[in-house]
Amino acid sequence: METVVKGPKDFWTGLIYVMVGIAALWFGSEYPMGTAGRMGPGYFPKVLAVILLLLGIASLVRSFLVEGPPVSGLAFTPLLLVLGACALFGFIIPRLGLAAGLVVLCVMSAAASDQFRFDPKIALGLVGLIIVCGLVFVKGLGVPIPLLGTWLEPTLGPIFPWLR
């Protein structure tokens, strides 16, 4: 493919635009168009989708004609670790609570760094961060993040009622 595509950045960007444009047309196909004078909910999205599609095609065409810099490889490790850590945090907090969520978020994302290693001082800092977050966000600002979560609540709730 490298032989045909001269500008890989143009190529991939164009491909994304074309795909989004087609998806917007596809999912928007049911929305009533209306007329120009009385635009239905489908009018504006379809116009935009077509424009995006055309821009994408233009970018694709340019990628075959104009020389461009290569795309450096995606850094999959940080990508997956950071995104995964955030998503897991979202999954954990209703079930295991804030503390477990923060531990997973911090340790997992920190693993994306090449400086990552176990250090008792930093672990202590993490404990401090959890306490501060619990006090400031949950108790202070009233963000309703469960401190225990539905999985821990039945066992730990009666022992530490102030965590509820």
Place this chain on the structure above:
Amino acid sequence: MELLDNLLLGLTAAMTLQNLWWCLVGCFLGTAIGVLPGLGPTATIAMLLPATFGLPPLAALIMLAGIFYGAQYGGSTTAILVNLPGETSSVVTALDGYQMARQGKAGRALAIAAIASLFAGTVCTLMIALFAPPLAELALRFGPAEYFSLMVLGLVASIVLANGSILHALGMIVFGLLLGLVGTDVNSGAQRYSFDMPELSDGINFVIVAMGVFGIGEIIANLEHQGSRETLAAKVTGLFPTREDFRRMIAPTLRGTALGSFLGILPGGGATLASFGAYALEKKVSKNRHEFGKGAVEGVAAPESANNAGAQMSFIPMLTLGIPSNPVMALMIGAMIIQGIQPGPSVITEQPTLFWGLIASMWVGNLMLLILNLPLIGIWVKMISVPYHLLFPMILVFCVIGVFSLSNSTFDIYLMVVFGALGYIFKKLDAEPAPMLLGYILGPMMEEYLRRALLIAKGDPTVLVTRPISATMLVIAALLLALVFLPSFSSTREEAFKES
């Protein structure tokens, strides 16, 4: 004097103890987050936005403005001390500022930057007070067709004056416009692109988009280039510029302020072009041009004043027309809408206290920064020296908790993850995400104005070109786009952003 009355009204509104306090908190938090290497003002504001939602409208906007100035100033501090500009507009400050810091003049460089910024801020506050009311009055006469064309012009101008490929930027705008349509259509009540998910029926919160693309995406990109980071912050001594410094910074500050305010008032103009332009100008006209790149006072004062002037003047189109000229203003508009204020020319007449209070607070905020930042420089240096591998997990913590608090839903966290991935991929492909955020904020408004314009014109699309003001704006937009494709202009455009 109506102007004085208005400013007085604003000052009394901004100077209440409560508002002063929120301004201070905003400046402090903005600087604290803004100095962190690798976090630009957009990410900073997106991170801190949820904290303002509980405040009354004026206090919230004042705090946000404070966060904005703080983030800007914090970015310059990092640029000077560790040569890590957090945003494109402080790239040129790093050139000479960091050299000054290496020569042991870090304190003086910081003070020069602060004083130049304060001067530009003061001038621009007055300019906004002067120019905003007549502009708003003019805009009040706009019909839906004019508004639609104005938004087209604003979007086009924002990409012509920015860096990067025009084709990709246009695509990003349209992509953003489409994203803005997700949720319930206000006119028909129909669900669009919500895929039967109740969480999407109100649309995607703009904080999620901004935080994902500018916060998370940025972190991943930073992690890719680790190792080359120099976290050794220069020692800061001697905060007072010498008399010689003062003498040398006067003219560049004046020129920088003038250039910055001119570029900033254009829809789409802004801080980045202003700071690059001012640096290039000084390099041509300054007596000390041989010192540029080696720690010239002019090389710090000019871009800093221009940067601040441009940033502050972008409040004019935001406040009077409701048009964001950069992602930061897009976030401000989003915050106004959340506070129940419809941004546009009517704000000034319907909510004069809010309008003038915000303007007065700009000046107060700028002054506060000077008072706050120079004495607290020790704290900022400490924050800069926190190694990135400890810093970014903490930033993530604030991001996820902030996004969760928007509507207390973990769905928003997953959504932010998706936008984080998108942001990283777009960064890889050199497709600037800023136009996407502008399009995203303007999407629903543009649809509404187009719909109304065509309804009045009974479906005749020529209404956009037969009404003179609307036609003028569309012609300017077309000319701007055409300009980019002229070889001589595009080479100048590339040059302007390639100072280093």
